[in-house]
Amino acid sequence: MPTPPAVEAISARKTYGDGQAAVVALKDVSVQIGKGEFFTLLGPSGCGKTTLLRLIAGFETPTAGQILLDGNDITADPPNLRPINTVFQNYALFPHLTVAQNVGFGLEMQGRPRREVEETAAEMLALVKLEAMANRRCSQLSGGQQQRVALARALAPRPKVLLLDEPLSALDLKLRKEMQSELKRLQTETGITFIFVTHDQEEALTMSDRIGVMSAGKILQIGSPRDIYTKPANRFVADFIGETNFLSADLSGQTLTLPGGFRIDLTPAQTKGRQGQVTVALRPEQIRPADQGLSATVTQLVYFGTDMHSHARLSDGTEVVARMQTSPSGEAALHEGQAITLGFAPEAIQVLED
């Protein structure tokens, strides 16, 4: 028998309120998260990320559907009976306890012997490099330090799954980068399944084994960062992750006709059996000046140091952005108003679902 996923949501639905004021925060979400995986829920604010975490943690019961842990139905279990811990967005550290008491709290509630509680708390504080702060009050710590205490507290009972709700969003950029690699290190060292929530696509791409992109209470696509970026399933995912150009095109057999009449042949994996009017996505960095391709007129050039963003208008009026390398001298090979042919590899084209 194959090992069941660490966490599984089966058609999980959550409705807040009732009657006229009802809000459907999750619309029948199904997802499987593997053991030891770093899984990220990515989506804009209000799309239901926190709600899904709260269902997994047990702070809310689903209106319909099930939550499984290692294949066992835990939908009805209260949070204290689930071997799942949470790092809260606002940390939620106990202000009346010391740092060490905070970290030991979970073990103490599990009824572990005092010695073990203290030793594990010390170990966890060492893991997040806060040994020196053990006897401080949490209010005496900086934001970054509180964050690490929250992490140590959630890891100390060795949960099967760790839930992290936008844990880095309150930190400044430098600290955030530091904590990103710290989190990744802790996850690898402990082997615990991490479910990480963020609305920051770059954070999601750099940290995750797999990403679930959410919008309006649904998971739109699940895949590796590379898959999500290079093969977005639909317009929302393509748009939310990185920059993209959307082109209307026409599919006939395997032949795609782009604005201006430029034709290329796609593979069956790309066309997925679609025919007729489609929208395709094309990443700006995949576009180069070429002999064959889309005819366009350069409308604007924006210098970014590492590269140059060339805005160009196609014959049907669509605005396209291309990212091009800057020359060593920093001088642009293009100028505004110039006619240009934009080339790209056929594999760079993504046919989107509606």
Add this chain to the structure above:
Amino acid sequence: MAKRKDFSVTRLPGFATIALTAFVALYLPIVTLVVYSFNGSETVAIWGGFSLRWYGIAWDNTQVQEATLRSLIIAASAAGIATTVATMAALATTRTGRFKGETLIYVMINQPLMVPEIVTAVALLIVFAAVKVATGYTGLGYLILAHAAFCIPFAYLPIRARLEGMDLSLEIAASDLYATPWQTFRRVTLPLMMPGVIAGAMLAFVISLDDVIITEFVKSAGQDTLPTYMLGQLRRAVTPEVNAISTALLGLTVLMLTAFFILTRTRD
């Protein structure tokens, strides 16, 4: 609240005069009371030099001793009962989802603040008279119950304020960390709400300590509390002994209210 820089009430004409009048009206009688409690003479109105004489007399007066003890017993018991009930009520009105009739319950808890005390007093008198006939019990229980009832809102309000100011995610975090509902209450909710509970208890204690109206109606013969004893004394010769007792009571109240404000102001 944002302060408006261009507006300050202190700059309004007559501000100083009004403020001064208010302070004099509020504190002059109290200052007089305190000063005259150190009066060596036989009567309140004539100054007979500084003396602790009346404090000594009050201290040795067995009636004062008994009334004081009775007052303290009633206040402590009533505050204890009121605080327990108020704590439970505050938990029920802040730690559960909104339920039907919540506003009604809120009004009911605070009923003693709205119904004129004399009405409550008469009502209690009638009810307790019937109970006395039925049971034959004539002890302090009636006074304790009556005081507990009107002390509940005073205990409830600071506890509720404290609970409302508390971060709910702390209790959620405790349950996430394997605490049962009881452990969550014992280890997180209770310690964090404690300043509110102590503040509520002290407020209830002080309110019970100086009650006259309800006590006067409910008490049986020989159940004078300190305030009703003093009232009785005033009907006869007024001696600075009353000043001395009042000053002592004032001292105790100020002490407790100071502690109350310190406790309600600590936010962590």
